[in-house]
Amino acid sequence: MKKKLLGLLFVFVLSLSMLPIGSAQASVMWGKTELKKGQIGKATLLNNSQLWTYSKDQKSLVEIRKLKKGEEYRVYTFKSDFGGLYGVGGGAFIKKSSAVKYETPSKVKLQALGVTLSKQTFEGSFNYPQVEGLISSEAQKKINTAIKNHMDASYTSLLKLEEDEFAHREDYYNEHGYDVPADEEYRFSYEYDVSYEVKYNKNNLLSILIYDYMYTGGAHGMSTVKAYNFDMLTGNQISLTSTAKSSSALTKMKNYAKADLLNQNKKIGMIFTDSLSSITIDNNRPFYFYDNGVVVKFFEYEVAAYAAGMPEVKIPYSVFK
Known part of the structure; x- marks a missing residue:
């Protein structure tokens, strides 16, 4: 009984890891799927198929579950066994066949x-x-x-x-x-x-x-x-101006930065609140990207005491795009 429960648990966890891709927010998109490091391709099901794993003696395949037409899976390895197997992670495979469309990024x-x-x-x-x-x-x-x-x-x-x-x-x-x-x-x-x-x-x-x-x-x-x-x-x-693309967008970024610095002052102090009206958001402003926008940096003593270092403000694309 214990072994049976462990087996069911394994299949459940494996099935979760093998869920069709494309439902989560992706950082690097490949069509409707998110590309991951180590991925060599993707398999799209043109017809219903199956997800397989090796038997204990490695001489045959054991079906894990059914797969539906239209689902897409990341492929990390390829084996020539049994006419070709696309490895989709977790020791699971999809058989190479006319029911599967394989693409490389x-x-x-x-x-x-x-x-x-x-x-x-x-x-x-x-x-x-x-x-x-x-x-x-x-x-x-x-x-x-x-x-x-x-x-x-x-x-x-x-x-x-x-x-x-x-x-x-x-x-x-x-x-x-x-x-x-x-x-x-x-x-x-x-x-x-x-x-x-x-x-x-x-x-x-x-x-x-x-x-x-x-x-x-x-x-x-x-x-x-x-x-x-x-x-x-x-x-x-x-440049920051090419990222913002308009003077109105830069103004929105500036207003957002001022409000954020005021909030930072409430939490940690040290912000020169009287100087915030004169901050600039232009191509001289250091910035870097993050997944959902940009982060602008302020120099030492520019908007805060030395102990505060170089304050940063994270500005989402939704603010200025």
Whole structure:
């Protein structure tokens, strides 16, 4: 009895995992279905069919349940056994036959699931990302060049800061006749660092934030952020105005951001509420994509105290589209 109950439970769980696809909200759509990583194709039933699994001795197939005409299933593997089997996950298969239409996703669809990024090091100082394996080698070159150019500018700033630190230490020695003492080292120990975040990588969109941090003595350093949003098919950068598409849409985004920052102030404080009327939402505003819209970022001290970092506002497409 116990074995029978366990068997029924297995079939129930398996049947849930094998439900026809297309009913949930998808991030990368392939027709009416959602494309998943690891998927090699999809099977559409042209007539009623069956879902199978291997018998315990692997020498035959055991029917799991009936399948209905019109249902679609993700295919993850293909086996040549029994005339051909489309693996739909969970050890379940659909037999290759005239009752089944099999399709493979296009390169564009596969790329939309997310591209590969490798971590590189610039002059032994900064880590930065580079994209690999894009459909378009020209698009890949555009993206990688834009990011590498940022690293080149950051490295130039690092060298300049090192020169400034040396000059200021030398000025101190000339003025006092001795090197900077330990209790004043913090004033002359300059730092420059670069870091990045990959914020979005799907739907043939790539959003990367690059942070440049500089410390020149004092209570703390300062960071700036540069947002890079790319169309992975062309390599072109995407601006906020091209995403909003109209001045009225930008105004809606601004009003939404102001209201959201006021709500943030109620929860955590630190927002400069008197400055919110002067915020700008334009192509100088860092932003990145998420599944249902964009996220705009504000710089340190722009709308909040230093302790608040760089506040963000998530703006759904429904607000401005």
